[in-house]
Amino acid sequence: MTISTISSFTPKAPTLMGPGPSDVSQRVLNALAQPTLGHLDPSFVGLMDETKQLLQEVFQTNNQMTMPISAPGSAGMEACFVNLVEPGDKVIVCQNGVFGGRMYQNVIRSGGEAVLIEDPWGEQTKPEKLKAALEANPDTKIVAFVHAETSTGVENDAKTLCAIAKEYGCLTIVDTVTSLAGIPLYIDDWQIDASYSGTQKCLSCVPGLSPVTFSDLALEKIKSRKTPVQSWFLDLNLILGYWGQGKARAYHHTAPVNSVYAFHESLVAVLQEGLENSWNRHREVHNYLKQGLESLGLEFAVDEAYRLPQLNVVWIPKGIDDASTRAKLLNEFDLEIGAGLGEFAGKAWRIGLMGSSCTKANVDKCVSALTKILSN
Ligand SMILES: *Cc1c(COP(=O)(O)O)cnc(C)c1O
Numbered sequence: 001m002t003i004s005t006i007s008s009f010t011p012k013a014p015t016l017m018g019p020g021p022s023d024v025s026q027r028v029l030n031a032l033a034q035p036t037l038g039h040l041d042p043s044f045v046g047l048m049d050e051t052k053q054l055l056q057e058v059f060q061t062n063n064q065m066t067m068p069i070s071a072p073g074s075a076g077m078e079a080c081f082v083n084l085v086e087p088g089d090k091v092i093v094c095q096n097g098v099f100g101g102r103m104y105q106n107v108i109r110s111g112g113e114a115v116l117i118e119d120p121w122g123e124q125t126k127p128e129k130l131k132a133a134l135e136a137n138p139d140t141k142i143v144a145f146v147h148a149e150t151s152t153g154v155e156n157d158a159k160t161l162c163a164i165a166k167e168y169g170c171l172t173i174v175d176t177v178t179s180l181a182g183i184p185l186y187i188d189d190w191q192i193d194a195s196y197s198g199t200q201k202c203l204s205c206v207p208g209l210s211p212v213t214f215s216d217l218a219l220e221k222i223k224s225r226k227t228p229v230q231s232w233f234l235d236l237n238l239i240l241g242y243w244g245q246g247k248a249r250a251y252h253h254t255a256p257v258n259s260v261y262a263f264h265e266s267l268v269a270v271l272q273e274g275l276e277n278s279w280n281r282h283r284e285v286h287n288y289l290k291q292g293l294e295s296l297g298l299e300f301a302v303d304e305a306y307r308l309p310q311l312n313v314v315w316i317p318k319g320i321d322d323a324s325t326r327a328k329l330l331n332e333f334d335l336e337i338g339a340g341l342g343e344f345a346g347k348a349w350r351i352g353l354m355g356s357s358c359t360k361a362n363v364d365k366c367v368s369a370l371t372k373i374l375s376n
Contacts, residue, residue: 015357017362022352022355065212079210091143093144144174158174171218199262199263202278286307296370296374314351325374
């Protein structure tokens with residue numbers, strides 16, 4: 001192929017029912033396509049301020065330090081760990097899937113001493129285990145865990161885990177990438193000190209930003225560090241000068257201006273629907289999907305009591321080929337579902353009902369496509 005045969009790219013745009021990204025609505029795409037402003041243009045700075053306020057509402061927090069990091073969810077994760085973990089700090093990480101494992105790696109790379117408590121894939125983190133680990137490690141500074149474990153479809157009991165961490169005087173870092181706007185999440189009420197999320201899951205925005213929020217307690221720890229944050233780009237002391245309060249904004253990096261337009265629009269859309277309505281819609285459409293999948297004989301990998309509505313993990317039936325089934329869904333039915341990840345690779349499918357993708361019409365499309373493929 002020669003370069004001259006390459007022209008503009010037009011995606012086929014299948015329906016996205018995997019673990020993210022989810023379908024981006026036309027209104028968000030329209031926002032993205034607005035003219036680019038200078039990144040210190042006063043009207044862009046005004047938009048940044050509004051974006052922070054909207055995000056505070058969606059996170060249910062009064063934290064001043066609430067903003068999007070200019071990079072995907074994984075960068076928000078790093079921002080939390082590199083800022084809060086100082087060399088030698090003991091951090092308990094609860095792992096019951098892939099994303100808890102990434103937290104563990106972040107603690108180690110930040111020079112912290114990681115204590116890992118593990119629970120089996122598909123099960124919840126057991127609060128008793130966290131309590132026992134805190135008893136055994138009274139010098140623990142931080143407890144970290146994933147609220148919605150996208151690799152298994154499990155919801156961890158964030159409120160209870162944070163309450164235990166607080167009994168022992170610890171800060172809490174919680175991954176809310178898949179939970180934000182999909183299931184109830186209360187940053188302040190649950191005493192979450194630092195959290196990172198993503199735009200491309202239940203907010204249905206384009207990928208590439210990571211909403212984060214930090215409590216005053218977390219800020220105190222960052223301000224009183226004895227060593228500088230090892231990452232220049234993710235050092236919150238520096239980022240604050242750009243996203244911070246007050247009129248004077250100092251150049252730190254060039255914000256992804258158009259992505260911030262899209263993010264702002266997605267937050268406006270969620271709040272126009274209403275946060276609780278959004279949570280309820282995810283639950284209702286999940287129940288509808290559950291009926292459809294169970295009528296096909298598919299079984300969920302996760303107990304109903306702590307199953308995520310926005311991420312449905314089902315076992316692949318015996319005799320059915322994983323990759324070719326997903327390829328057929330994509331090629332013949334314009335539908336993307338997710339493969340299993342980590343321990344669940346080849347064994348389970350991950351069917352996402354996130355944000356704009358979370359509709360009964362999409363469930364109908366998915367169940368009828370699976371019916372046709374599985375009956376062949
Ligand atoms: C998707 C996801 C991430 C990573 O987000 P990226 O935007 O892909 O970097 C982290 N944690 C969880 C629970 C996720 O589902």
